Amino acid sequence: MKILVISDGKYGDRAAKTIRKKFPRTQFIVIRERNPRMLIDEVSLSTELIEKIEWAELLIVYVRHPDVVMQICEFNKPSIIAVDFGKGYLRQVKSINPNIVMPKAMCNVHPDTGIPEVDTYFSEYGFPTYKIELENSQGDSPIIKSVELLVESPCGASEGALDNLIGKKLIPETITAYGVNIRHECREPISVMLTHDDIADSSASLHIINLLEAIEREIPEQFLSNTVLGEYAKKRRQEYKCLKQASDLFDNYL
Structure with missing residues (x-):
């Protein structure tokens, strides 16, 4: 499975290395860090990021700005949001892309979400x-x-x-x-x-x-x-x- 781990530089690097053991086609990209407390009027994603998103079968998003994450979710890829922004935010992004999960912790999830790509991932990495x-x-x-x-x-x-x-x-x-x-x-x-x-x-x-x-x-x-x-x-x-x-x-x- 082709997995793209997206980070803003704080989290996700070690996850990408670990995930490659069982999913060797995993790629890792670091994007610009944005202050989560500041609103972004218009989110602009790089061409490189867009190309990698289009390549991937599953996105794992370690990005801490909700506006940036929302923009990534609009690509309608099966996605795991690794930062818990709360239930209200999850309802909002799922109205855009239903193939999304946002666990409270990445090591406390069972492979029973009903999203094939997500469940394939959590059958290897998740509930210890x-x-x-x-x-x-x-x-x-x-x-x-x-x-x-x-x-x-x-x-x-x-x-x-x-x-x-x-x-x-x-x-x-x-x-x-x-x-x-x-x-x-x-x-x-x-x-x-x-x-x-x-x-x-x-x-x-x-x-x-x-x-x-x-x-x-x-x-x-x-x-x-x-x-x-x-x-x-x-x-x-x-x-x-x-x-x-x-x-x-x-x-x-x-």
Whole structure:
């Protein structure tokens, strides 16, 4: 699939590199940065950008000015807007181009939008999904032998943090260390609704929960009530429901 990642220079560069692993025809272009707080009477897109948009089958837009994004959406290409401008804005752009999604976070989307190109992308990059192999799984503290990322975050944080897991003992501290690294490496664009810390905490917590679910499928007996991992997983799932509590969790390990 031909993917064009469009950036105004702040976000998207690392995503483009990550996406090329599974979609090698991905291209990346940086356009002029515009102050999001300033209205633009007439948006002018470069010839190079227009040609690349026409070439692409899917656009991923890491542009922070809503007027520029609106102009890009008018090309009626299947598009993922990687900056959350709010529900009202989404309704407006979808009235122009219905083949658009605007997730609150790029690593928390399932491939069920009904837009074929978008779903193909989110089947590889989006909601983090793991396959785990353990050693000595009958013991008190198994070793994490390998971790396969079936679906990963587009910014590369999922994969970049794997060194915190592979070869380590399966104990709560190992899982939390992975989440802390995700938090540090999170490159999610700042939403109009949330601060960067909110988004990073949410992303890290989501990775932890999905990782725990993959581990639980391998050794469900170690996730029963009153077990160390069972109680740890219960707390993490509760914290994910509240960003502030998740932030407190990671602050304790910084």
